[in-house]
Amino acid sequence: MKKVIAFDLGASSGRAMVGELSDNRITIREIHRFLNEPVQVRGTLYWDVLRLFHEMKQGLVKAKAEGEITSLGVDTWGVDFGLLDDKGRLLENPVHYRDVRTKGMLKAAEERIRLEELYQITGNQLMEINTAFQLLSLVSDKEAALQRADTLLLMPDLFNYMFTGKRYAEYSIASTTQLLDAKERIWSEKVLKALGISETLLPEIIPSGTLLGTITAEIKEELNVSSINVTAVAGHDTQSALVSVPAREKDFLFISCGTWSLMGTELDSPLIDEKSAGYNFTNEGGYGGKISFLKNLTGLWLVQESRRWWEKEGTAYSFSELEKMAESTEAFQSFIDTDSEEFALPGNLPERIREFCRKTGQKVPETPGEIVRCINESLSFRYRTVMEEITDCTGLAYDRIYMVGGGINSKLLCRMTACACRKEVVAGPSEATVYGNIALQLIAAGDIENLTTARSIIGQSAEISIYQPIKQEEWEAAYKRYKAVTGKEK
Known part of the structure; x- marks a missing residue:
């Protein structure tokens, strides 16, 4: 029975999870959890990357009690990066995608390359948080770190480098940057030149699931651990999660749901045309060269940030308490555009939600239960609008939605x-990213045959729940109101 470690780092916390394959089932167990809190320093929001790597090493130390660990894999959020000098030293802590440095960069990019052309090349949803616009902010400000930089490594690639000393760009995380030619699957010379970014800054792209090597002798000695293989799993957490979608049909809809919601479908090749550009869809690379045709949406961060605000005000609610309060409030009282810019930054989100409702002539949600119900109903209707856009782009019909995360x-x-989209919802696994990370390590080691087999094994290993739509007339009437209030009407 082989044991491997999945390091899964999200926007607020990280975990070390041990996975074990036995009797065609994968069992997982958390052995170490740690906070991932950004640090504000003189107007810049940083990730505390050295602390994160320290915590990952503590995960390896704790794993010694589990027996022999043969492999590890790292997945993280997308778009953010670290810069190394020519001696391989980190020049500064990576900057958080929510930092204000990218504000106005879409407009600045348009002065260098038409945004329509940028989309046609990269197939990426145009978002100012993307790596391309982060780099453009450094180019525009003539930042010293960029001028001294020898190599850019995206977050999972940076941790893989810290473990192995090897510099590569794994395909799935590279596809989040808006620097990749989606069809050719190489760095776009045209985009890099237009934005003033040196081609030599970006490392070689390798397929998801590539075995990189082993942890360095230095780490083995420091932690007193044996040799452990390092696999470049699908480094973007969304793509590791998609390995876990328990779909048997070829054409399916998915929602990878957490702080962010990523909704889409899986394709064999990029879909880049006038419709996809108009709807601002992204084409993201995954394991086996698959393409996730998806849209990046604000997710449960709205609830998470509201909860943090209420805690600052002196009341600490659990998520289950907030959900119960939301269930007990009246339905369809008010809606928000969950992707509106006014909800993008940390702070007093409950008041911003109230202000949106005031401006749009709706009932103003006052209590935490009313706020959370407003968020959840609005999110579910947002999924409906994206589902309709996907159907319009692909021309395909979908029987159900798979929700993971x-x-x-x-x-x-x-x-x-289920009610808003009028579709059966298959929910699970909740630990989709971890299962996918582990499965890709096991595929690389030859213990699981392929993606189809991995999905079958994960489907047998994890708890899956099914939800059916109800009260469809009420939900349909509310959806029309939602579209009118948020401007989502076609």
Whole structure:
């Protein structure tokens, strides 16, 4: 029975999870959890990357009690990066995608390359948080770190480098940057030149699931651990999660639901045309060269940030308490555009939600329960609009929606999604990213045959719940109101 470690780092916390394959089932167990809190320093929001790597090493130390660990894999959020000098030293802590440095960079990019052309090359949803616009902010400000930089490594690649000393760009995380030619699957010379970014800054792209080597002798000695293989799993957490979608049909809809919601479908090749550009869809690379045709949406961060604000005000609610309060409030009182810019930054989100409702002539949600119900109903209707856009782009019909990730722990959101979208919702696994990370390590080691087999094994290993739509007339009437209020009407 082989044991491997998945390091899964999200926007607020990280975990070390041990996975074990036995009797065609994968069992997982958390052995170490740590906070991932950004640090504000003189107007810049940084990730505390050295602390994160220290915690990952503590995960390896704790794993010694589990027996022999043969492999590790790292997945993280997308778009952010670290810069190394010519001696391989980190020049500064990576900057958080929510930092203000990218504000106005879409407009600045348009002065260098038409945004329509940028989309046609990269197939990426145009978002100012993307790596391309982060780099453009450094180019525009003539930042010293960029001028001294020898190599850019995206977050999972940076941790892989810290473990192995090897510099590569794994395909899935590279595809989040808006620097990759989506069809050729190489760095776009045209985009790099237009934005003033040196081609030599970006390392070689390798396929998801590539075995990189082993942890360095230095780490083995420091931690007193044996040799451990390092696999470049699908480094973008969304793509590791997609390995876990328990779909048997070829054409399916998915929602990877957590702090962010990523909704889309899986394709064999990029879909880049006038419709996809108009809807601002992204084409993201995954394991086996698959393409996730998806849209990046604000997710349960709205609830998470509201909860943090209420805690600052002196009341600490659990997520289950907030969900119960939301369930007990009246339905369809007010809606928000969950992707509106006014909800993008940390702070007093409950008041911003109230202000949106005031401006749009709706009932103003006052209590935490009313706020959370407003968020959940609005999210579920947002999924409906994206589902309709996907159907319009692909011309395909879908029987159900597969929801994976930590967000499915909100049974309220799962039920609402089924009702809003008028589709059966198959929810699970909640630890989709971890299962996918582990499965890709086992495929690389030859213990699982392929992606189809991995999905079958994960489907047998994890808890899966099914939700059916109800009260469809009420939900349909509310959806029309939602579109009118948020401007989502076609």
